[in-house]
Amino acid sequence: MRRFEYLRPLDRARAVDLAANPEVKLLGGGTNLIDLMKIGVETPEILVDTTRLGLDEIESRVDGSLRIGASVRNTDVASDRRVRARFPVLSAAVLAGASGQLRNMATVGGNLLQRTRCAYFQDVTKACNKRKPGSGCPAQTGANRELAILGGSEHCIATHPSDMAVALRALDASVLVETEKGAQTIPLADFYRLPGDRPDIETNLPYGALIVAIDVPAPVDGARSSYMKVRDRASFGFALASVAGVLRVADGRVAHVALALGGVAPLPWRARIAEAHLMGAPADPDHFHAAIDAELQAAQPRPENAFKVTLARRMVVRVLTELVGRGEVGVAPS
Amino acid sequence: MTRTTTTTRTTPAIGAAMTRIEGPDKVRGSATYAYEYPLDAVAYCCAVGSTIAHGRVRSTSADAIRQIPGVLEVLSHANAPRLAISDGSELAVLQSDRVAYRRQIVAAVVAESFEIATEAAGALEIEYDVEPFAVELKSDDPDLYRPDKVNPGFPTDTEAGDVDGALRSAAHVVDHTYRTPAYHNNPMEPHASIAVWEGDDLTVFDSNQGASPVRARLAELFGLPTGSVRVVSEHVGGGFGAKGLPRPVVVLAAMAARVVDRPVKIAVTREQMFAFVGYRTPTIQRVQLGADAGGRITAIAHDVIEQTSTIEEFAEQTAVATRMMYAGASRRTTHRLRRLDVPTPGWMRAPGECPGMFALESAVDELAIATRLDPIELRLRNDPPTDPETGAPFTSRNLEACLREGARLFGWSQRHAEPRARRDGRWLVGTGVAASTYPARARASKATAWARPDGSFDVELCAADIGTGARTALTQIAADALGAEPRRVRLGLGDTNFSEAPLAGGSMGTSSWGWAVTRACEGLRARLAAANGSVPVAGLAVEVDTKDEIERRAQRPAHAFGAQFAEVRVDEDTGEIRVARLLGVFAAGRIVNPMTARSQLIGGMTMGISMALLEASLLDREYGDYLNHDLAQYEIATCADVPMVEAHWIDERDDFVNPMGAKGVGEIGIVGTAAAIANATYNATGVRVRDLPIRLEKLIG
Numbered sequence A: 001m002r003r004f005e006y007l008r009p010l011d012r013a014r015a016v017d018l019a020a021n022p023e024v025k026l027l028g029g030g031t032n033l034i035d036l037m038k039i040g041v042e043t044p045e046i047l048v049d050t051t052r053l054g055l056d057e058i059e060s061r062v063d064g065s066l067r068i069g070a071s072v073r074n075t076d077v078a079s080d081r082r083v084r085a086r087f088p089v090l091s092a093a094v095l096a097g098a099s100g101q102l103r104n105m106a107t108v109g110g111n112l113l114q115r116t117r118c119a120y121f122q123d124v125t126k127a128c129n130k131r132k133p134g135s136g137c138p139a140q141t142g143a144n145r146e147l148a149i150l151g152g153s154e155h156c157i158a159t160h161p162s163d164m165a166v167a168l169r170a171l172d173a174s175v176l177v178e179t180e181k182g183a184q185t186i187p188l189a190d191f192y193r194l195p196g197d198r199p200d201i202e203t204n205l206p207y208g209a210l211i212v213a214i215d216v217p218a219p220v221d222g223a224r225s226s227y228m229k230v231r232d233r234a235s236f237g238f239a240l241a242s243v244a245g246v247l248r249v250a251d252g253r254v255a256h257v258a259l260a261l262g263g264v265a266p267l268p269w270r271a272r273i274a275e276a277h278l279m280g281a282p283a284d285p286d287h288f289h290a291a292i293d294a295e296l297q298a299a300q301p302r303p304e305n306a307f308k309v310t311l312a313r314r315m316v317v318r319v320l321t322e323l324v325g326r327g328e329v330g331v332a333p334s
Numbered sequence B: 001m002t003r004t005t006t007t008t009r010t011t012p013a014i015g016a017a018m019t020r021i022e023g024p025d026k027v028r029g030s031a032t033y034a035y036e037y038p039l040d041a042v043a044y045c046c047a048v049g050s051t052i053a054h055g056r057v058r059s060t061s062a063d064a065i066r067q068i069p070g071v072l073e074v075l076s077h078a079n080a081p082r083l084a085i086s087d088g089s090e091l092a093v094l095q096s097d098r099v100a101y102r103r104q105i106v107a108a109v110v111a112e113s114f115e116i117a118t119e120a121a122g123a124l125e126i127e128y129d130v131e132p133f134a135v136e137l138k139s140d141d142p143d144l145y146r147p148d149k150v151n152p153g154f155p156t157d158t159e160a161g162d163v164d165g166a167l168r169s170a171a172h173v174v175d176h177t178y179r180t181p182a183y184h185n186n187p188m189e190p191h192a193s194i195a196v197w198e199g200d201d202l203t204v205f206d207s208n209q210g211a212s213p214v215r216a217r218l219a220e221l222f223g224l225p226t227g228s229v230r231v232v233s234e235h236v237g238g239g240f241g242a243k244g245l246p247r248p249v250v251v252l253a254a255m256a257a258r259v260v261d262r263p264v265k266i267a268v269t270r271e272q273m274f275a276f277v278g279y280r281t282p283t284i285q286r287v288q289l290g291a292d293a294g295g296r297i298t299a300i301a302h303d304v305i306e307q308t309s310t311i312e313e314f315a316e317q318t319a320v321a322t323r324m325m326y327a328g329a330s331r332r333t334t335h336r337l338r339r340l341d342v343p344t345p346g347w348m349r350a351p352g353e354c355p356g357m358f359a360l361e362s363a364v365d366e367l368a369i370a371t372r373l374d375p376i377e378l379r380l381r382n383d384p385p386t387d388p389e390t391g392a393p394f395t396s397r398n399l400e401a402c403l404r405e406g407a408r409l410f411g412w413s414q415r416h417a418e419p420r421a422r423r424d425g426r427w428l429v430g431t432g433v434a435a436s437t438y439p440a441r442a443r444a445s446k447a448t449a450w451a452r453p454d455g456s457f458d459v460e461l462c463a464a465d466i467g468t469g470a471r472t473a474l475t476q477i478a479a480d481a482l483g484a485e486p487r488r489v490r491l492g493l494g495d496t497n498f499s500e501a502p503l504a505g506g507s508m509g510t511s512s513w514g515w516a517v518t519r520a521c522e523g524l525r526a527r528l529a530a531a532n533g534s535v536p537v538a539g540l541a542v543e544v545d546t547k548d549e550i551e552r553r554a555q556r557p558a559h560a561f562g563a564q565f566a567e568v569r570v571d572e573d574t575g576e577i578r579v580a581r582l583l584g585v586f587a588a589g590r591i592v593n594p595m596t597a598r599s600q601l602i603g604g605m606t607m608g609i610s611m612a613l614l615e616a617s618l619l620d621r622e623y624g625d626y627l628n629h630d631l632a633q634y635e636i637a638t639c640a641d642v643p644m645v646e647a648h649w650i651d652e653r654d655d656f657v658n659p660m661g662a663k664g665v666g667e668i669g670i671v672g673t674a675a676a677i678a679n680a681t682y683n684a685t686g687v688r689v690r691d692l693p694i695r696l697e698k699l700i701g
């Protein structure tokens, strides 16, 4: 039997100490890590539970930002009054993910670090550069319908599966981490890495880092935000594509915009090119189209996922149009 | 001596919405499923699947694995006990070094605990001689062949008239190819067995759809008299066909228990459910329909391509429903198979009718468009008065009533025939219809009815209740035949110690078992009457066998029918598709229990929604197995995908099919659903999807 140790430290210093051991995996709600252990993808010797470290508060700060503790459950983020009032895009994104039961277990820290759902990654009898560097990437010519059209490489085209992270990316959130060497803040913009030739290294987290919290800066005055997700079934499915949009329009022109795409790239994809096109431009569908077309110029669709280019384009235009016009946009329709 | 009366009742039990007898036990968790029987000194077995798709096992690291503490034995072809068959078929488990498909069982570890067995199985190294493989079904494959018959014994091909000539001279022709992917049955309870040997007597607690056939097969494989094998299957958590016949795991359990001389448990993991317990073959189906100017069909051709394995032949009867569904003088059906390096396909809810009617009922919708007829009107014009192949009269055929009643309940008259005519904001809304059908058959069965001195009855036969409510329905049937209150009847099933009975399959359970139960109870009632109601202490029993009665009766085409109506909504930008409403009306004979019948019908229809929009086993062309082998990756409908499903039935009683007048309801619910949804999708969007599932990329292309 494959044995592992389970430790549940009650203070952060101890957890950080333990995390310096290469045999350790930190455990949040376990909804991804335990599954991966069952199928042999993850094989830690020691699990260190991070849910009793007092990291389960959402704190409102004087500058208008929110600090969300790493072990706050996904459900509690989505239902928090302040989150719903100030960051509807975040609440909607979390609610669009997984199922009620899973969201009750899943933590914010674990959600950021959940692994790709690429079918080959989840089957240890097959090659996968992310799981076993150098073994190959059967997804390039195989099952790639769900995989990336942006940011992939010949070594890996996995997508990052999180919905929450897409909203956080549009909100310019940053991640607070602690290691033996001290505390550090990493903007989400620098948190994830593109696969390049090392798809096994997914983040820029320092070695042995404990995620402590996520900071979400104060909302932009007058901006509206929304999240749209498209999946095969009405609920309980990963995004084929998703869009988190934040928009402020003044005098018919875009005064602030943040756009992040999910389900299309190895990381929550901030559409910087589209944003640059949009800033100061008239807030109308023609300009929205032109902007997202510019962003998707770089798309490299694979045989099974070319539809994602069309889908992402239409979703972005709809999210922006609805933000201009009728305020709220629903999550996935049902 | 006690007196037992059997005439105190006036309201029949048949037709009452009686709740499941074992429901409270299941809710309380006290109903015992195969894997749960408490036994001392039980050992655990974990099967090891091949990681190559074709070749031979050269060697294994079994010696090293045997050294792991807690490991009792490692089985492979090198040391497994010899069975009575060595033909390389699915049940010839570990009888040769040949690997016929990826994930086929090539070894097994038996250990003190489930965890040790699983871990050791993962650590077992196997060397193979690898051979090239073919796993992809292609319509132009030169190795397609014609099987001798199709499941379970239908002619492979049929032909009447001059199909090609009739097509050439038809006023309207549709000619299209439809495709369905492979599907894996995934009952809630995966296959599980516990095998216990006492000398040369074998007892197996097993999850199956028929304990009698499992017993017969085990006896044959292990060279035992049937009487030496007992199979107990009291509660079963679903099967959908996958448990219709014994699977390799039950053989493995018995084999392992023999070798370690202890009871051995085995449970198939969800991942293994996608490997060696059967699945529905993918199909490629060409349908050609020709009609005259008035929409009367003059030619029907349905040519099917599907797969089987290299080790066994399973030929799904995909075009068989086309033989009896619509009128038309010139008709042809064919089935061609390709032997691939894949697991042997098998039964899955409505084998044949389910994929076949997707193609036929889609094509009929296309013909309605070509002829500018309402699809209901087109079907009515071609509803044959007698079996179009043989001219024999149907025992009952109420397709028309189902179409008309369904149209009324659904509000079909509101429909726009033109596609893209209805909108609700960004949603395109469309409606579609398709017909359903399923044969009404019965197999011979035995049953025993006991009168007890306390005035109660035991009715016993080796039927299977796989969650359908069979136990409850048979209790109702017995109660009426005995003239007793249902609460005075105890129904025993799922044990080969009871009278031998056929499996739950082909929607024949209630028919076959109910027939035998009726006759046994009638016999008992007569004996009680003769004995003036007196019952000896040991009880009074009558056992019957319906074999002669069933063989003697005249053969006539007997089928249940139905009509399904779907309303779908498609987001014009994203192609997201949701089924807003699904309504079915069925003509399935007398409904024995409206509560359990309704759950069978809406269950089938819900499975049909999954088939239409979501389900597909993804072939890994590089490795040769199915990729999406868990329920996070193999998507089926969630509650949110099924906002409204209604099942109704018309008043029908068909006394030809069996003494209860009831046809089966287990499978017809999934027949036609996918076509109704595809037809509604066309009506909403103007896009015809001929390859399932209907995914959004096919609509935004």
Ligand SMILES: Cc1cc2nc3c(=O)[nH]c(=O)nc-3n(C[C@H](O)[C@H](O)[C@H](O)COP(=O)(O)OP(=O)(O)OC[C@H]3O[C@@H](n4cnc5c(N)ncnc54)[C@H](O)[C@@H]3O)c2cc1C
Binding pocket: A025, A026, A027, A028, A029, A030, A031, A032, A033, A034, A035, A050, A070, A071, A074, A096, A097, A098, A099, A102, A105, A106, A107, A108, A109, A110, A111, A112, A113, A114, A161, A162, A163, A164, A209, A210, A211, A212, A236, A237, A238, A239, B632
């Ligand atoms: C069937 C299914 C469907 C799903 N659908 C969706 C979906 O639609 N959208 C979506 O976004 N998600 C979905 N999920 C994923 C779900 O959101 C994640 O599993 C969950 O968010 C992970 O959180 P967790 O706390 O359980 O993480 P865990 O499983 O405990 O951990 C995940 C990773 O995070 C690391 N980790 C955890 N906490 C910390 C910490 N404090 N510091 C450093 N590292 C840490 C762990 O070491 C591990 O590597 C789905 C999951 C399942 C099983």
Ligand code: SF4
Binding pocket: A116, A118, A119, A120, A121, A127, A128, A129, A130, A131, A136, A137, A138, A139, A140, A147, A155, A156, A157, A158, A199
């Ligand atoms: S896409 Fe990435 S995760 Fe998937 S097989 Fe290739 S390397 Fe592995």
